[in-house]
Amino acid sequence: MQLVLDDEQRQLRSAVRDLLADHNDVRSVVDGDARYDRGLWRRMAELGLTGLVVPEELGGAGAGHVERCVVLEELGRALAAVPFLASAVLAADALTALGDTEVLPALAAGEQVGAVALSGVTATERDGGWVLDGCAPFVLSGDVAEVFVVHTPAGWFVTAEGHRRALTTLDPTRGQAKLEFSAAPARRLEHADPGAVLERVRDLAAVALAAEQVGGIAKVLDTIVGYAKVRVQFGRAIGSYQAVKHACAELYSTSERAGSLLRYAAWAADHDPDALPLAAATAQAFTGPAYFRAAATGLQLHGGIGYTWEHDAHLYYKRAKSSELLFGTPAEQWARLADRLERVP
């Protein structure tokens, strides 16, 4: 197993970090009317980041999950308000696993935004085609998606026909929608084992989200350490007080250990598919609550300024809480890990 990035992966990281330093405009979404950061999304598409793991013959870059996690860590660090997790992870992974060739190239090119509905919808065969009915109550980036990949008991479908209602979200940097289908025409994506596709999509999404969370933890740590070095109270920088210093040390330990779990899970996604389900569940179960604790600690150590709208601490706090619950509550994540542990011989 490889837990250290190679030179090319490090170059990718600095390229993405540079891109985000110049073009990330999360405040256009938080304080403005934009639903996502279109300028940044366009530039990511130009660099081929929106189709990073999509096979080259389908318009992607054909890179690995380790590389995609490098990108996701940076997006999580920067709190980038782009539909990467929904479109370039969930939708792209589902369509790749299903062998789709029609929609995937547009998603890989960043020309269309995809979203995925995993439950609440049923499919019926009608007049030689298929229609969808039902309601998916919480669809990530469903508010901005142009195409929906839908999992139903009858298999997987793709459609652009749903009726959406954008939801108000705890995390202002990432939208959700309620998606309703009423006899909506859809194209069926044939697959011998739709359930296995669902499991793979969920595992890869768990790893991807963990990557964002690990990036978020690292950024929270950097920010509070920087502040603790310059903020002076009682005649000393607050970072010299053990109450603050030791909290930062625990954050560092969390950051390093979560990062190690993530690096292994990403490696497993590329090189050891049998190990992926356990590695993914471990990384997500550990990292979700860890990010929220980190963000809450970072906000607390900033004192009053951390509680203001102007400071970014609250954005990390909200992203962390939102991410912690996005793919199931912590209790559900731990139960999922417990199930996977029982499957290990």
Place this chain on the structure above:
Amino acid sequence: MTGFREKVRAWLAANVPGDEELATAKRFQAALHDAGLAGITWPTEYGGQGLTAAEQQIFDQEAAHYDLPTSVFRIGMGMCGPTILDLGTAGQKARYIRPLLRGEEIWCQLFSEPGAGSDVASLQTRAVRDGDSWVVNGQKVWTTVAHLADFGALLARTDPDVPKHQGLTMFLIDMHAPGVTVRPLTDMTGRAPFNEVYFADLRLPAGAVLGQVGGGWPAAVTMLGHERVSIGGFVRIRHDPLAHANLAETARRYGRDRDPVVRVELAKLYAAERALALFNARLRQEAEAGSPPGARGSVAKLAGAQLRQQAVAVAGLIAGPHAIAWDPDDAAGDELALAINQTPSSSIAGGTDQIQRTIIGDRILGLPREPVADRDVPFRELRVGTQRPA
């Protein structure tokens, strides 16, 4: 690499003894060295194998399936040996490393004192120059395996007129020499794995100095760095009742494995154990790629101690009444109780959790240090331990 793993696996299967008696341990260590499996990453000219961290990792993985009787050699192998390799003269390396690797000579580390625990640099044991030799007087404490040791790495004050960190020197001493008295000290588990060590006019030759005279503090920091990696990286699986795999088995034995709370707490323990194991693996891979762990060893040490505490909580949840009362013939009861009672030492020995957090904050994160009252003051004028200002 596969060949190395097979060799290790086959050798361990054929050679691990059933007891931990001292004579058995020494025979085993010599045989381990004869088989080319002791000092795997150490230089060949002093008896090591000259291999990489990858082979060491393979050995550790395979050895985790056994209880090797090597704990008596751990201070030598994990701390004194690596520090002698770092700082020793060619003569010191030639004299000490091979017998250490072969288990012929046992080592201990003489740092802590009654008045110098977390603040090791305030130690009061004096080494005074007398012609070509040194004369040592003072007392050490918490000295693991001193009662069995042949040699020790001693940190002593050689110059009380400079600030405390500057006046220290490290010596390699013969524990059987006249002037050394070892008194076993019983710990909270009822066993006596550590000792008090008294020095009364112990005479050392000039060649006993490890590194530079006055360079004892950097030498001690080097050794403590090895210690943290050694402690944090040390994971026993087979007979450690607090390891996740064994607690999961305990839960099945007591019919507690379907309890949803037990399932969740075991999953949390697994994740924490895995996170630490992968962090250690990452440190090894980084070291191999040329960046040594440095103070990051403190993360392994701290997280390892916290993992023990978490595991004690899960063990209690699973075992319930069996954790507090058991049939005298039930060895599992004894083992769990010992593990529960040993756990506080993980957060104290080798630097407390509090000290590790300070190290992480100061050296890794670069946070400003706490104002210190004694950094620039000659040691003689300090109020430390049992010393009072003149």
